[in-house]
Every structure is written in C-alpha cells, then in structure tokens.
Amino acid sequence: MIIKRFYNERIESLCTRLLYFMNTIDSYCIVAGVLSFLAMSWINGKEINFPFFIALSIAIYLCFKISDFYPAYLFFTPLFLFFFYKLPTFNILLTLNLLGINIMAFVIIQTLFMGIPDAIIARDSTIPIRKIYNSFFTIAPTTVSFLMSVYFSSLISFTLYYNPNPFIDPWQLGLWMSLLGAAFITRMLRPKNFISLDSRPSITKSQVNRVILLNIDGCRLDRFQEAKLPFLSSLEKESSYFPRGLQTVYRALTNPAFASILTGTIPQVHGILDNNLGGYIKVEAIPDLVETILYGSMHVKHFSKTHWKTKIVSLPTHSIYRTDDIVFDMLKKDLLNSNGTRLFIADLSEVDFLGHAYGSESYQYLQALQRTDTRIADFFSWIETHGLLKDAVVIICSDHGIIRIDHSYLLFKAEKFVPCIVVGKGIKKDNTLVFEASIMDIAPTISYLLGIRYPDHCRGHVLLEVLDENESNVNSSPHCREGLSITNG
Template sequence: MKLYNDHVENFGVRVIYLFNTINSFCVLSSIFALAVAYFFVPYPVAVLPMIGAAIIAFALMKVADWHPYYVPCALLSLLYLFIAYTPGYQTYLMALLGVTVFYLGVLLVINGGPQVIVGRDITIPFRMLVQCITTVVPTTLSLPISVFFGYFLTSTVLITGHVAQGSLPLTPLLATLAVNIVCALIVRKYLPDNIPTNQYRPDQPISKPFKKVVILNIDGGRWDTIQKLNLPNINRMIGDGAHVKNGLLTVYRALTNPAFGTILTGARPQEHGIFDNNIGQSLKVEGLGDLAKITIYGCMHMKHFAKDGWETKIVSLPTIGIQKSDDVAMEWLLDDLRNDKKTQLFVFDYSEADFCGHSYGGQSSQYHEALKKVDARIGKVVEVIESLEDAEDIAVIVCADHGLHNLDHGYRLFKGESYVPCIFYGKRIKQGYAIEKDGMINDICLTAAWMLGKRYPANAQGQVFDTVVA
C-alpha cells in the first residue's frame, strides 16, 4: 500500500479545516494559550467556574456567528472587566501571546505548508501572512478575527477563575454577560437568512428535457472580475447564450461546502446541514444527485459534501499540483461526456482560481491569470460538447460557489465575495439573452432540475430560469 493515498489526503484535508475553521480554532487556541500562560505565569485554577465560563463564551460567539459586528461589544466587555477586577496583566499578556503564536503556527504550517506543496511556491505562507492582517473572514485566513475571538474565550476563562478564587463580587461579570447576550442576539437577528427573494416555478414541465446538464463551477470566481478581464470563451458564451446580468448572490456563509450544498439541493445551509467546511457536516436533504445520475469532479473538497452513492472523481492536488490538477480532472470529464450514456448531471469544480485567491489575494495577477486559464479550459469543454451527436440536448451552466475579496470569503460583507457568474449555453439556449432579475445560487439547482425534466428537490427554494430555453 502506498504511504500516500486518498485516505491520507482526506484525513489531512479534514485536519486542515479543523484548525482552519473559526469555532474549532477558538477552542484549540484557547487550550494552548491557557497552558502557555499557566506554564510561564502560574495562576489559580477554579475548574468548574472556568469550564462554565468557557461554555458560555463559546455559546455567545456561536450565537453571533463570530461575526465582526460582535467584536466591539466583546472588546468593550473585556476592557470593562479588566478595569473592574484589575487582574495581573502578565497572565493576560502571556495568554495573548499564546493565542497569537498558535494562530501563526496554523497559518504558516497547517494552512501554509499544504499551500506550498500544492502551489509549488515556497513564498505562499509569507504572502498570506502579509494579507491576513487586513482580511475579515470566519477562518484562520483572518488574523484579527481569529486572534480576537480566541483571546476573548481565553480571557473570559481567566477572569472567571480570578473572580472565583478571589471571592470577588459577581456584579460586573453578570452585567457584562447580560450585555453580551443582548448584543449577540441583535447580531444574530441581522445575519442573512438565505431565503431567495424571487420564488418562481413554471406551471408546466419543460417540453423537451435535456439529456445532460453540465455545471462548470469556477471555485472562487467573482463576477465583477470575470467581467473586467474580458475572457474570450466566457464572453462568447454570454453572447451566444444567456446570463444573469447582475450575477447570483451566494449563500451566507460564503464558503465552498455550504455553497455547493445549496447549488446541489437548492436548500439553505440552515436546512441542508453544511454551514462551514469543518468536520461532522453532511447533506441532510434531497439533492440533484438523488433525482438524476450524477458525477462530481474536483479536489478532495468535493467528496466532503457529496452523498454516499453519488459518484465522485477526485484529483490529488498535492500529488499533481494546482497548475495541472484541473487539466487532469477535465480529461475525465471530457472522456465521460464522449462515452458515458447514463450520467445526466456532470458537476465540475475548477480549483486553481480559488487556490490563487487564497494564496496571493483576490486582486492579484496570479488570480487573474488563473481565471484566464479556467476560461481556456471551459472553452475546451464547450468545443467537445459541440462536437457530440447529442449536443443539441446538452445544456451548460457556468457558475461559481462564491467569489473572493482579499484572501477571504465568508461573511458576504463585500461585493467581490458575494456575487458569482451564472451563464447558460447550448444549442437550445437563447442567444444574447440577459436575465434582469436578481437571483441566488439556489436557482442553479432548480433550473438544472427543470432542464432535466426532474421534479425539484424537496427543500429547494428559489426560481427557475425557464426563459433561457429557446
């Protein structure tokens, strides 16, 4: 048996996301910081009160979804408690150092190490380090978000222990808790609900269903940049096909697994069960792959949201490298398009643009060059489809799961991370047709189901773009 195989890669990716996702990072960094602080500046420990404080602080952050809007309230609360109880500052400075060191280890080693292997570029972790300072995202690609919430959890535990051991008055602690509960609930109330504005399903099924629908997903493809780059193949598909003029709004959180879960089920992350990229989450509702034979192509990411029974063809990014991986997987897609007579839905994820965005930034030349390469690859897929005997009965949908801002996407705070392309192409698609209505990526699922003549997945919401068919 080879030392490196799919199981090893799958485990490695899961470990990366365990450290990378903000909720698990907070817990792990806090444990590390508490141990570091105790080693250098021993402090009295009150086990039960400190565990209770950790649970309450974590619950508050979870309610507020670790959102930047919650930071001012949490920050002012810490400052107030420091003033009210005047604990020894050495312990808290050491705890802050512990969280920061843990963060840098995760960014440079656990995130950056695999990026070096996949990208074949040793400078990537240091490029990420520079940009993570100004990045706001619910992962460890953001220094301010990760370090602050890790430290908020750690300091809450330390202050509670200080109060319990010193038999100090609880009033400041309880008052701060009350304020934080209110603030967390207010932030929660204004988080996006992911309910599509437009809900439409045609009265009649499609008169002549397509035999195949090919979804070509540009992972991390921001709509505004794709338009500005003047990509020849995408421009031709827009001119000879149909597209959503303003792009589609991705889901909150704007991360790959929850977004893809929505593309394949039409359901909100709150319903389909995948809210971030961390372990322990899977699709809990009906999806397109339950209604039509599906094959999904891409990196190990894709296996994590696909249901058992859905066929996946996974390319190893560390083994092949990001520069070639999309081409290798695309040969599988092209071969299946030529020879597979049973599969009705082909879902392909182009990884290179997303990788370059996370490594070099969403405004970098590397990201732009990656989008140009994706455009050329899409052109090759279209060329093969147009050469097939059943080309008339094949519809192509070019889309993206999310966009990019700096290194980041997730909170949907910026236009670049929020809006993605949606282009329809094929011999039976209207030429030069622009859809003026706003939409969400839920609509991709509903439209694909309608094109295939299938019923809609049970929990799907959104609209069908039936007017794109001539």
C-alpha cells in the same frame, strides 16, 4: 515523489478534514484560546479549577456560537474591556501577554495548516509569508483572518484566565450579560440570504438529455468581468447570461454554497453551515434524483453524500496547476462512455486556490481566470466536435466570490456575486438577464431541464428566462418574474 509514495485518498481526506478543523473559526478559536490559556497558566504556575474552567469554556463558546462569529461582535469590545477591567483579577500586563501568546498560536497554526499545505499544492515556498501578510487585511470566520482568529481566541483566553464568576459581584455578572447580549444583537445583524420568489412550474417532460455544470470555484464577478476573458466573453453571444451575477448564500464557503446549488435551499435547511467536520446534506439534492457524476478536489467528496458518484483529483499529488486539466479529461471520457449519466458537475479549483494563496486582487488570480477560460474554450471545441451540445445544456457558474484571500461574511460585493452563463440546446442566445437571482435557482432549473422532480426542500425560481420560446413549448411569460423578494434565510 514523497507525496506519491505516501499518498492515498483516505489520508488526503483526513488531512483535509483536519485542515478545515483548524481553519474554521468555530473550532480554531477554542483550540487556540484554551492552549494559550494553558500555556500562560503553566508559565505563571497558576492553579486550574477544572470543573469551573470547563463551565467557563462552554459558556463563552455558547456566546460566540450565538453571535455566529459575525464581525459585528467586535463593536462591543469596549464594553467587554470595561467589565474585564473591573474584575479583581485583571492585570494589563497579563492581558498583553495572553494576547501575544494568541498571536503566536495564530502564526503557528496558520503556517502549519494553511501556509505549508498551500505551498506544497502550488509548488511555491513564498505562500506562507504571503498568507500571513494578507491575513491582516482579510475578514472571514477562518484562520486566514488575523483579526477574527486572534480576537475570538484571545477573548476565550481572557475569560478562562480571569475566570469571572457571575454569582460573586455585579461587575462579573455585567461582563456575562454584555457577552451574551452582544451575541444576540450580532446574530440579528447577520446577512439575510436572498431567495427568489417560488416559481416552479410543473414538469411534464425533459428539455434536454444532459446538463453539464462547470463551477469556477471562488470566481468573483467583478474580477471575472474585468479580466475580459476571450472565450467566455465571446460565449455571451451564444448564451443567456447574468451580467449582474447570481447571489451566493451565507456563510459563503464552498461546502455550504455548493450544497445550496445542489439542493436549492439555504444552509440552515440543507445542513452544511461551514467547511468543518459534522456538516452533511440532510435533504434531497439533484444527484439523489438523477444519475450524476461530480468531479473536483477533496471538497467535492466532503459535501457529497456517500452514495453519490464522485471523482476526486488529488491536489498535493498533481499540484493546483494540473488539477483542472485532469477534471476535464475525466469529464470528457465519461461524456463519451457513461450513457446513463445525465448530470455532470465539475468543480474547477485553480481560481479559488490562487485567490486563497495570492489574493483575488493579484495578477496570479487573473492568470488563473485566463487559464480557466482557455480550458473551457478547449472543452467547448471538444464537445462541439463530438456533437454533444445538440442535446445538452452547459451552465457555467461559481459557488462564491472572494476578497483578499478569503470569503464568507458577505461584507463585500466581491464575495457575494458570481457569474452565470447558460448555453446549449433550447437556450436563448445573446440574452442578457438583469433580474436578481440566486445560486439556489440552479437546482430547480436543472430539474426543469432534465424533466426530473424538484428536490424536496427546493425553493426559488426556475430560470425559464434562459429558454428560447421558439425552440421549446414553455410559456416563459414575464409575469413569472413578479414578486421577487428578499427573504430572511
């Protein structure tokens, strides 16, 4: 009731932005680190030299940005501690106190900006405690990871409190050199994006009138297969599918990965590097080229360009358990009424959300997969009743996987590989595809199917292997799979 009374889409959009500002490590660590430093200075009556404090904040933050907050940075900790120990201002008790304040900041911020909102959306008051517990075992560049959040914010607090001046003595210079050197080494150790070799035939005609993309958000391939979902398993006989999955992109978060699905290129090119404020798609994407409607929770609005047609379902108003049903209802209505629209993209949220709330190893995540399977089964029986599959292709995929309660660094297979099933007019049935492919191959494949041009920065490979050669006049000869390469993204 209270939610409905005060709700409007602008407020939800703002709140979601704020949530992700406090969730993303790039912004979280500076807020928590500076606040912890100010709290400690206030407790101890320490005077703050503001110009120097600002210069130090910028310098340490630059080091972290260079490292991209990648966990390899943590391996250099003994070196940093050695140099901190050599500073004349260093004090072990103070260090432990600063660490304690940073842990408190973590618990408060995580509970306020993640635990409580998630409890409201899932209507389950145990979620804040579950999240705190699971955050000890989660490694991600977000406030869902205890280790990463407390590490980077504490390092900021230490630097600000002990204010090492590199111009005073070699130990202080040594600290800065190690912080910076470690950052550059860490940057080189980041995961490389897998990009399929360019293979995009010239497009002369459309293969189908419509494409429907169903994205099961946060669906890890291994759990998807273990679940033995009744409908989606049975759909394999009717479809072309990837038992080894598609690979997602780094950082494997919804907004960057979805933007890669729509543009066919890596985050460094399309411009959305995380879920935070400030990232927007800078290059051409499929919805720029063909009339498209995108459905889902507020995320969808945040990665979409402002002129795209989006239909958003409010998570707090409807709860996570109703959201995907509403998405399907809207989608069905538009499939019957929006004649000019040729691409429909639905982001299904329940699997991802329950993964973040309970863990992707949990029974709840498995149940969300089961319910999503049932929803897709109902949707397929509906489109078949209405004869809509006669001139359409449905792609069922995911943007990224998940491990424990988060995802991003691609440290584990569970984050990296996602399912992909293609079914519909002209698609080869019972067709197992085992070559390496990427979520970036989806954009050129949609272009090819709809007979529109490829987005201007699109890379990768049209998945011609899904096409039934008897039904289409495309030459999908095996040679187009040659030379797949792993390219540095």
